[in-house]
Amino acid sequence: xxxxxxxxxxxxxxxxxxxxxxxxxxxxxxxxxxxxxxxxxxxxxxxxxxxxxxxxxxxxxxxxxxxxxxxxxxxxxxxxxxxxxxxxxxx
Numbered sequence: 747x748x749x750x751x752x753x754x755x756x757x758x759x760x761x762x763x764x765x766x767x768x769x770x771x772x773x774x775x776x777x778x779x780x781x782x783x784x785x786x787x788x789x790x791x792x793x794x795x796x797x798x799x800x801x802x803x804x805x806x807x808x809x810x811x812x813x814x815x816x817x818x819x820x821x822x823x824x825x826x827x828x829x830x831x832x833x834x835x836x837x
Contacts, residue, residue: 752807756797764793 771786 757794760794760797764790767793 768787768790771783771790775783
């Protein structure tokens with residue numbers, strides 16, 4: 747899987763929050779609290795994997811930023827069956 751700059755930044759953001767949760771989960775495992783430790787490690791893994799396998803970061807950004815762009819600048823699907831014709835020939 748090739749990651750672009752946006753993908754790398756979102757992965758970094760996920761790791762910033764997932765690493766401390768995973769570390770605390772491993773500490774709980776070593777302290778003998780198996781259920782809590784496994785749950786926290788599972789949450790840390792899910793924090794990294796879910797955004798890439800269930801949610802596309804680019805699609806989320808497009809939806810968030812799409813409302814900020816005026817409609818005249820957004821790409822609209824063409825309803826013309828022959829897009830190669832010039833406006834003068836369409837009449």
